[in-house]
Amino acid sequence: MKLTATQERILHAAAGRPSHDIEPLPPNVNAGIRQRVIDGLVKRGLVEFKRGVYRISTAGHEAIGKPPKTDKPTLRSGTKQARMIELLRRPKGASIEEIVAETGWLPHTVRGTMTNALKKRLGLTLTSEKAEGEPRRYRIA
Template identity: 30%
Template sequence: MTKTLRLNDLQLILLSTASQRDDGSLLPPPDSIGERTPAVDKAIKSLLRRGLAAKADASDISDLWPADKNQLIDVQITAAGRAAIGAGQDEGEARSPEEPGEKSRPESEPSSRPVSKIGTVLSLLRRDEGATLDEMIAATGWLPHTTRAALTGLRKKGHSIAKDKRGDTTCYRIAAEV
């Protein structure tokens, strides 16, 4: 089972604000936070360490946290940061190539990606081979009973979920629309 990602209120506010900005910058802090304080710096350091934010350009900055707080530091939200708060990325939005875990996508692959845990489950179920309960648990961090309840919820929303066997393991997938 994967470890659940926990963010405090300050980190959530910083990521949420950055996801709404055109450049994805965490700084300056939003008005709801006020001035940049040591607590804000600590929250940003934590986001950087966890890969939810990244420095845009380190070529001209020798130290990430200079003594002069007024010097602007370009720290931007990453795709992992957007996923952590469930914020989608518009197709027109620019992506930084330095973001950790970014892979180039073939043009034949759709540009939309899951932004929520249920979206992740749906994308797993849409694969030709479908997904096992363990695969869905690993992808979402949910407990088994929560994952099964999500499948029930998808059925109630009109998704036709087929149940097959892959060896001795039960496999779920979205049934082909007729």
């Protein structure tokens, strides 16, 4: 796939950014041609529009010879978050109250950590079950 010098600069810059965002575009891409340049990259599958942002795609990485980084966030052992994950990995899982007792966090901090850190950042799948007369239990699927 033959790329123009501008397309190549955009893709190389995006591949080097942690967010893989194509913005900011090079100075030679003025407001008049900005959308045409982006549309050309999207049409060729080199760029994807996700969550309101244009980012380099896997095909874009391949086109410039830079494989996409697949580094997953690492989890440090001995942290409160790591202990929370251990509790959630048990067959019976854990209740909010058990996690609060183990970490010393407030209940809203535990719920926020489940949503932001575990689900969104680490990509874990959480399930919950509520038995009659028992607290809701969460576990990692």
